[in-house]
Amino acid sequence: MDIETLNGVSTMEVNIGITEENREKIAEGLSKVLADSYLLYLKTHNYHWNVTGELFHQLHEQFEEQYTELAEAIDEIAERIRAIGFRAPGSFKEFNELTSIEEDVDQPKAKEMVKRLAKANEQVIRTAREALKPANEAEDEATIDLLTERLTVHSKTAWMLRSHLED
Template sequence: MPEQTKAPINVGLSEPDRQAIAEGLSKMLADTYTLYLKTHNFHWNVTGPMFNTLHTLFEQEYTELATAVDEIAERIRSLGFPAPGTYAEFIKLSSISETEGVPKAEEMIRLLVEANETVIRTARETLQKAEQAGDESTVDLLTQRMSVHEKNAWMLRSHLE
């Protein structure tokens, strides 16, 4: 349900299309925030011979993700809907599960590859809705996000070879 506005939204997208896209973006936001938290946690807790490399890599990735969650949330708002912003909402919406304890560095990498690929799949689902509705702004955002996560998954995966 869109929030009450003083002026109706008339950007060439129907309310049902905007709502469907906002719902998909909310899942994308939840996945991205969960990945942000997982990456930051691993940054803090990584140990072992790859410490410096992974500590730096994880910091680069979580810093980029912090900007991304803002962009996704603002796109949801631009469509006229409230952005989810609590852990409870993110847990319900996210396809990425939290990691209990502190895994070894190699397991951290594997979990982050898996999580980045999950974000890509979520983006692809929402991208289809946005394309069908003619929402080029969301298509552009999701295309950029997919590119970032594909590159991150590749870079992380390279540490496992």
């Protein structure tokens, strides 16, 4: 067992068959997916609380399903970052620096909420695709599986949201 001491804290070396350099690239990609997922969670939860209009009941329930799923996913993503030996970002400041999801500065109407959530889910897909590259290069199947699941969930969610906008 190799134990390292950094800043007075002892840690065991991570030896999972993926180089530290590759693990760091994977952790950076996952951190961006985590930040995007967290900001999408906040946006979705906000819309759940504040949606009004004729679609209220349907959207209120749909948004709740989505933010509940995101809460579980956020935990899995953060735990994967830790499992490969890196600190998971966990503050709003860190998330804000890493995310590509736009924060709302207004209170949109129901259809605009749906449109923004569809776009935000599509952004998470793009971020996850970028994060897949270093995971594929390192043959990190656990991260590939996690990101593939995220792609599946966000693709379906974006499709369901876009369906509300069709005439």
